Amino acid sequence: MKLDEFFVTGDPLIYGADVSIALTLIGAIFVLTYFKKWKWLWTEWLTTVDHKKLGVMYIIAAVLMLFRGGVDALLMRAQLTVPDSSFLDANHYNEIFTTHGTIMIIFMAMPFLIGLINVVVPLQIGARDVAYPFLNAVSFWTFFMGAMLFNISFVIGGSPSAGWTSYVPLAGLELSPGVGQNYYLLGLQIAGIGTLLTGINFLVTILKMRVPSMKLMQMPMFTWSSLITMVIIIFAFPVLTVALALMTFDRLFGSHFFTMMDGGMPMLWANLFWIWGHPEVYIVILPAFGMFSEIISTFARKTLFGYKAMVYSMVVIAGLSFLVWVHHFFTMGAGGAVNSFFSITTMLIAVPTGVKIFNWLFTLYKGRIRFTTAMLWSLAFIPNFVIGGVTGVMLAMAAADYQYHNTYFLVAHFHYVLISGTVYACFAGLYFWYPKMFNHRLNERLGKWSFWIFVAGFNLCFFPMYFLGLAGMPRRIYTYGIGDGWMSLNVLATFGGVLMGIGFLILVYNIYYSFRYSPRETTGDPWDARTLEWSTPAPVPHYNFAHLPEAKGHDAFWIMKEEKKQGKAPEKKPYKPIHMPSYSGVPIIMSVFFFIAGFGMVFSWHWMSILGLIGVLATMVIRSFDYDKGFYVSVEEIEETEKKTTL
């Protein structure tokens, strides 16, 4: 392979990216070396097994990916603003919408949510860490290396261009002969390992690591939503693993699962992909529902309305999520009976979701509402998500779907649910739990600017797309003619997209601004909130709780505060040594070997993939022979830490 085949050449945009990647790397290395921070980076972050730090790293990675996916989105909008634009060529446009979709779902939405789950859930259930801290680090690093492998595709070798759904035969070897599709397969495969491990880890954590006094039906709603999400992950991700592996076999080893010849069945891919893909949609929405529940309850200063209904409706949604996948390809021609079945199951999902919407509204009813930034995101979610949901029911009608299918109507629909559901929740959760993570709040003034600009931009960007879809504009086209009459709405959408970009930049500036100027927290409870994570001091000690808290019902921390007001102070018990797990460098090294193996497979350099896999196995053996039992935090250290923290 020649060097100019290895590196992507010929496009000024790509050269610009090359330069900026090189500059960023050099800058990071320089800063770390100049301030002598390498050792700190390794011992405090890269080898950590602390769920709070892993959560923060997930969120940082997710924000970076949001930037990358957002740039992709703006490039698409730039191309589509005017008819017959020559800003991007067809192939480049295809690559961009493929990476945009894949990155936003797999490398932005999921890690952002999993990051918040990492930070918050153990604290909400009164645990000192997750069930398997080491595995948690493996989860993070395999996600990260999978994401990096996918991301380098646009400068090395070329990006995938068959859409994030990678339908065959387009994604097959004949029509996508380059390495791009291999990046998709291997990047997702490696990241998928991490997601599955997260699923197992948090399922067991939530079931077994709660403080003994917390019953299942007293868990905070975010913890409930996480628990149900983990169940979906455990049963959905193995399907993706198999689907990706089968396509990898097709492309690298000549098997015939999805080929057009020798008995292969292209539609099998669509089925397998969506048997994972639809539950995936709920993997990224249920934790969002959980966060909105917490935030709305906190800032309405009321207990969540209809707690049990909330839990059961999530269980029903999780069950139904595995029974609706065919609605992604009604037009495949599965026949009237099959389409009707999936049409009905799809519409059924609106019922439990509707129950949840009403529960949030009733929680707000007669509440003393505080309009913080986190609350604004949650309030904006409700009407916007309803628009997305109602258009979803429109799409669910199989006969009508023949009209909407593959148009911008669909694009508008899923952006309405994913952005106003998942992205709003990520922002709301970030503002809400930011003081728990970084010991200061994000600036509310900047936060509100960012909120209004982003939400206005979002609606300007995507609402017109419903009408573009009804006017017949197909999705995934790279340009259109002036006679199509789609220009004015596209201009509007681009304008909205730019506003969203500005809103995001203000958020990023807010992170910097608040780091510099926001007052440090003096209490662990800045919002007068209700659940146990707010009972920890600021900053949260690495062992989370000096004494395990007691949960006496819903909103355990609220009850504690009420009792304190009535003068019932909890008795002071002596501290006991706390057992904590040791940090380990094995997870990151193992994941680097996964990266090497994946990179080798992308280019079919088998020596390299074998080398990588041997490395993976070797690190597993090292781990198996490691009988490190962790360490105990001494009583003196706990006393010292508790004195320093403020409560």
Added chain:
Amino acid sequence: MESVEYSPNTPLEYQSETGRLNILGFWVFLGAEIALFSTLFATYLVLVGRTGGGPGPEELFELKGVLIETFLLLTSSFTCGLAIHYMRNHSLKGVFLWIGVTLALGLGFLGFEIYEFVHYIHEGAALTTSAYWSGFFVLVGTHGAHVTMGIAWISLILIQLKQRGLTPDTTRKVFISSLYWHFLDVVWIFIFTAVYLYGMVM
């Protein structure tokens, strides 16, 4: 939590918090494995008959080899159970003996399976022949790869048993690997039925 008193009947592997958590976690992992194999089975069954003009299973499957494989693997599951029985009775020697037998049977199974695969490829039915054979080799091969991993993993645990004897940590590992081994046995029963028996009567 570590200070809980255990009755003498509590097995060693359940005596530590880590032991209990890891065993539960592994059960959950097996749940994910069921989803994984279900997908492979579904794929295989969808592709049955799609031989693209190439050879079909009824021409190639031979009952004898498959029965030997089945017999070896099912017996290994029984001996694996015996190993756990001896472990519960604190007999390190018994554990070594029966895990040794289990591994030997597992290796025997693998040997016959590799022989079978080579035979099919020789007869013109490989991964690349048709969709049907792709499905066959990936389903049965994934099971075989699991057995291989299991043999390597359990061998490493044997070394740790040799170094450390029966402790809550080592017994936990033996117990978890035994769950894995039994699971592979269950999967094989489905393969035997859905692939071989069904393939021969097709």
